[in-house]
Amino acid sequence: MPKFESYGDGIPGLAPEDLTGWLIVIEGTDGVGRTTHVNLLRAHLERLGYAVAETGFTRSDLASRGIRRAKQGNTLGSNAFNLFYATDFADRLEHQIVPALRAGFVMLTDRYIYSLLARAIVRGADPEWIKQVYSFALKPDAVYYLRIGVEELVPRVLLNGGFDYWESGMDLPMGADLYESFMNYQSRVIAELDRVAREYEFDTIDATRQVDDVADYLSKNVAELLERSGRSGETRLLGDLGD
């Protein structure tokens, strides 16, 4: 039985039995500290001797420029945006994630389909439809959800340069100004992520805890997971040397 499977019909032309790596997802809303934890986790896993690759939203070769251009002018229909993100995700899945898994890497992804589902649903997409669209996605080995309430999120966002137009949902009729819109939009995104977290049984982490605490938890948990589902150790070059 292949280690990986899709939620639905799968990726055209893909043989899932070739995929031997691990797919680890860090989920959470904007500004919660995902990037920090992806970087810390990566360093830890590399110390243990695992080969690590990472990806995140709008980093595809195919669609990243187009999405950036479309965001600048707000010139794309809302549903078309949902599908543009799906295109970006599919390109990264096929050209970044799958090759890494085939090579036996640990693929750390800064958000996955779940944030994309939440983003689309908050913008009015039919939940069943958008889930069906993303049904080609591979089921990850683990999803860690960095959870934060919108009140705790505000000071972090202010420290990191203030409110962003899209992260505040300003393309939607959500409020008179950035602050109001941010509060409404992020509350809805978080509520949707909470719902998705229950549905897909994420490991939910309280992201208001100290960075070190969260990092320790992630390091320990992911290392155990890799150990448990480990292969003969062909990627564990350094770890086998007993560092």
Next chain:
Amino acid sequence: MTEPRIYGAETPSHPGRLFIVEGVDGSGKSTQLTLLAQWLRSEGYPVVFSEWNSSPIVKATTSRGKRRRLLTPLTFSLIHATDFSDRVEREIIPSLKAGAIVLADRYVYTAFARDVVRGVPPRWVRSLYRFAVVPTQAFYFRVPLEVALKRILSGRPKLKLYEAGMDLELHTDIQESYKLFQARILVEYERLVDEYGLSVMDATKPVEVQQKMLRRAIKPHLKGLRKGKYSYAEV
């Protein structure tokens, strides 16, 4: 008479009409649609044209993907759906709400045929396009493969890679690949005729004969549509 509605979703119908033409390259569907538009305009109806793969923002990405051969069956399907979605939201639905006649050269059936030939699951691609408006009437221009190929290839066209289905590796020669690809698309179209109740037009008949039949088929749908007066002299 069916008024346009959204596939799969419960939405109010719009006062306009949506007619679409489908068929392989060389079926003559675009010629027929252009002639239809001219007639409808001369009758005083507001007409809006919508072409496959024409949303300005998305088109740049599609071109990039084709030029640099980045597209897989999956992303080929998704980027065309993105383009189509943008046109539905910003072109087709507003025009239908305003009571216009929207004419589309290729529609979701093009994606259903092409993407499935590329190996995308039929069920998935159909659900992908669930946001599409169901046309008032959809015409499929049926033509034997040899006739279509002769019409296209006798002009010695410079075939493009994805257009010829070269990504499927059916043949190393681009012209041979194009023929094999078109043959497979034709098979899928025939399936769609029954599945979606497409109105079949005999595309081997003379152009003017086909046009007469097309106009006759469309006429009953025009009852109750508002005509506009566009003469500046009257303003």
